[in-house]
Amino acid sequence: MIRRRGSLKAASAALAGAMTAVSNTGIASATDKLRTFVLVHGAWHGGWCWRRVADVLRAHGHRVFTPSLTGLGDRAHLFSRDISLQTHVEDILSVVETEELSDLALVGHSYGGLVISGVANTLRERVSRYIYLDARFPSDMSPGASFSWSDFDTPETREARLKSIHEQGKGVAFPPSPPSAFAVTKPSDAAWLQRHLRPMPVQTYIGTFTFKNSGSDGLQRTYIAAIKPPYAALVPTHNRIRNDHTWSFTTIEAGHDAVVTAPDKLASLLMAV
Template sequence: MANFVLIAGARLGAWAWAEVVPHLRAAGHAAHPVTLSGLAEKRGLPAGQQTHVQDIVDEIERNDLRDVVLVGHSYAGIPVGQAAERIGDRLAHVVFVDASLPADGESFASDSSDGGAALAATIAANDGFWPPASPNHFGGHGLTEHQIARIVSGSTPHPGATLTEPAALTRPLNEMPATYIHCSLPDGVLPAEWADVLAGYHWQLVELDTGHWPMFSRPRELAQTLLETATK
């Protein structure tokens, strides 16, 4: 039995995995969706990048989880990648779902073309938070109007420090047993720079024919992909 530890991306919480968890449990595995500090039911808790890493490590250690499959979606790939190396032999596999990848000394914001200047300005203008996205942000990702409304209504402002503080890794990321799930919508193409990185890592690359929020648009297919790629 695997222990799936599921962390959704920016502005989301454990609730985002509600339609994925039953499929994992029906297959005989345990599923532990995690809400990171400052989000959803943990809104108001102070959080920086290392707070989010510790949130994940604490969940695993508190429940004495073994054979852990760590799943990080979007922004959460950054704290998940760091937590993966800190849980030692508890780790079985890491799955990055259309996710950002951590680099030692680099932040989520620094991966943008302007080095994070626009995001930093947005955070400064919103009392230290990245505000929830408008419904238009989710167009072209295979989501119904109802699914978009669920995401928008459930989203909370994201603690800005988690996006601007650097990741800390002690060993190369490509030493981890990992799978990268690329969601093909809206443009259908994995950027060349990402393809080069993933090829160098020798990770398994899986294409999922949906948009950036597959836990809403294709929960059954995402769950099946997690089961197929992470329990081999």
């Protein structure tokens, strides 16, 4: 009996030490609030691009989903010219419904900001916070308002992109930009993107989406602006909402593809939000 008590005390001490060590390394303890994250990638990317961020979040005990939108990533074999922004909105709605998620943080990067705005049109408060990571979002989300991804481009940029779609994408695909366009310069990271970037279906660029409710207007939402270096096309967006009281605004010292180049910083920000 004495030996057994001694063994029990030793085991208890070891367990307490292990829990302290886990807490000190930043892994979630029983007192931490564990969250559910659904991470929505940007144009030409796939769920694969969140790998490094997801690894950090999961190491802290959070539940993480990184779906690929139809026609991209591991779902590139489903590519079709008929795939639209509405299709991608339904992709994310399906994840939430199938996994029976609620009280989640929904993160949209770049083009993914348009997607989560459409998702908010349906889910509303079922999502605890909408997080826009250096993302596009419609300025008007009132019921009946419509928008197209192409609306965000200058006439010159739109013309150049449509020309690329017709010449390189044969009228059905929007060819990907090079890794350098996303401020990815490290050779190994650029090579990783180059291997996995895929064309966007043309309707995601020229098709329209119409709000039935109010998108993410009036809901808990945060904007994370990538500022080192800033993505030139998004600087007006950053400036517009920096002092908008309907948004929580913060920055990350990384380029547009912070999901690739600054995963630890980004994961820390997401957990802080």
